[in-house]
Amino acid sequence: MGGTEHLTVTREGATLVLTLDRPEAKNALSLPMLVGLYDGWVAADEDDSVRSVVLTGAGGAFCAGMDLKALAGRGMDGEPYRERLKADPDLHWKAMLRHHRPRKPVIAAVEGPCVAGGTEILQGTDIRVAGRSATFGLFEVRRGLFPIGGSTVRLARQIPRTHALEMLLTGRPYSAEEAARIGLIGHVVPDGDALGKALETAALINDCGPLAVEAVKASVYETAAMTEEDGLAAELARGWPVFDTADAREGARAFAEKRPPVFRRA
Secondary structure (H helix, E strand, O other), X not given: OOEEOXXXXXXXXXXXXXXXXXXXXXXXXXXXXXXXXXXXXXXXXXXXXXXXXXXXXXXXXXXOOEOHHHHOOOOOOOXXXXXXXXXXXXXXXXXXXOOOOOOOOEEEEEOOEEEOHXXXXXXXXXXXXXXXXXEEEOOHHHHOXXXXXXXXXXXXXXXXXXXXXXXXXXXXXXXXXXXXHOOOOOEEEOOOXXXXXXXXXXXXXXXXXXXXXXXXXXXXXXXXXXXXXHHHHHHHHHHHHHHOOHXXXXXXXXXXXXXXXXXXXX
C-alpha cells in the first residue's frame, strides 16, 4: 500500500497498520522511516475509510531509537528523503508525533526493544500493548544526550512524576510488567501477541461511530491542561454537535432494532 524502504503500510479492514521495517537495526529511526511515518499519519487523517491506526515494528522489535551512526554523520542516505526534510524542516517531529496528533486513535503494538526514540514515539500513541519480553526506557542521558522528542514534557503527564523522573534521569531499562505497573502501557500479552491484541482493540474502535470516536479523542487531549471548569465547557462545545449527527440517530435506531449500526460519518 505504500510506505518507504524502512516503513511498510498495510490495511486490516478499517485499520491502517504502519510497520517500522528495519529489523537488522532493531528498527532504529532513519530518514526514510521518518518520511514514511509522516506520510502514514497524513494518509490516515485524510482517508475516511480508516478508523484506527496500529503502529508496530518488524522482526521482533519496536524501535531502538535514533540511529546513532546517522547522528554522528553517517547513514540516512537518500536524496529524495533529504529533499522532503528540506521542504518541511518539521517533518521528523511530526513523524515522531511530537508536532502532530492524528485524528484517528493510534494503538502501539510493541515487541522487543522500545527504547529512547521508541519510547518517545510511544508517548504520542493513545493505547499501548506490549509483549511480555518488551523493554522500555529513555537512555539519552546515558549517552550525554537529551530526550528531545517530547519526553520531559509528556511523560510526567502520562505517569506519576516520581516514575517519570526516575525513567528520565537514570536511563535504565524497564520491563513490560514494570511499564504496565507505572501506567506507561495498558496491556501485557504473551510474546508475539501484541499485534493481534492491538488489532483486536482496533476492531472494537472501528465498530463505534467514527465522528464520536474522533470527538472523544480530541476532547481528552484539548482539555488536558485546562481547569475543570474550562474543560467541561470545552467538552460541551465538542460533544453536543455529535448528538445532532445522522450517525447518532443511526446508533439509537440500531439499538432499538437490535442490530449492528451502520455509521456513515454523517
